[in-house]
Amino acid sequence: MVLCRFASLLLVTVTMSAMPAYAVSEPPRSVTVDSAIMQIDEARYLGAQLRAGTVLTDSEGRDFALGDLLGKPVILLLSYYSCDGTCPAMNMELTRVLAKVERFRIGEDYRVLTVSFDARDSAQSAAGFMAKIGVPESMRKGWRRAVVKDRDVTGFAGEVGFRFFWSDAAKAFLHPNVLIFLTPKGRVARYIYGTSMDARTMELALTDADWDRIANSAAVFDILSGACYSYNYATGKYELDYAILIGIGAFLFGVIVLLILMGSGAFRKYRNKRGKTDGVWSIGLS
Secondary structure (H helix, E strand, O other), rough: OOHHHHHHHHHEEEEEHHHOOOOOOOOOOEEOOOOHHHHHHHHHOOOEEEOOEEEEEEOOOOEEHHHHHOOOOOOEEOOOOOOOOHHHHHHHHHHHHHOOOOOOEEOEEEEEEEEOOOOOOHHHHHHHHHHHHOOOHHHHEEEEEEEOOOOHHHHHOOOOOOOOOEEEOOEEEEEEEEEEEEOOEEEEEEEEEEHHHHHHHHHHHHHHHHHHHHOOOOOHHHHHHHHHHHEEOOOEEEOOOHHHHHHHHHHHHHHHHHHHHHHHHHHHHHHHHHHHHHHHHHHHHH
């Protein structure tokens, strides 16, 4: 009996010593790739409210609250700063695409925020990442790179349904490549994946994010754009809403027919009245 217990204890000791010991700051790990992690449960997280009080530290070492950026739409991009693959590529591509956006101006109409989901990142690595991306001077005022000050990156990313883990096989994080559009009140308005990134999509997503303001303004073009385009979750792109267009076309056709009928009736009345007047004049002359 004693030998059995000793053997069991020895087995447990050997097993535990063979397991790798991770520090508290180590990222979530997995030995298998879950393809579902590359997509966000949009039906669940659209409309989710982010905590405005979350404190971040930017690439210059300054602390600020997420709420300080609100009041305008925010494009949130979750990256990690030691990445040498998709993260810098996504940020570079976003820089290129935003340069082509004409309807809205970065810093004035919307803001961009890149936040690291690697708890090991710092203000210094954020600064290095910014230098590597090469953001134009004209965009820097409206685009901040930051880290979560309390290192609760899993909690921050989880608010928008963003999941990630470290793959020992790939020696990299596996995560979605997605832009998250926030409303001026800090709610999730739209997810746009990297493969669907273009200037027109950016403008429509910003219109979605700022719809409350646009709907109550005189921005007729933006109102029509927002009404005539709808987001297709299957393709991850905005497409013309043909049902809306048909409805608008039918409405306009009805208005035109009504105007024609009203004009025709008014013309007949005028012609009849003119005919009676001509008859009176002809009788008087005779």
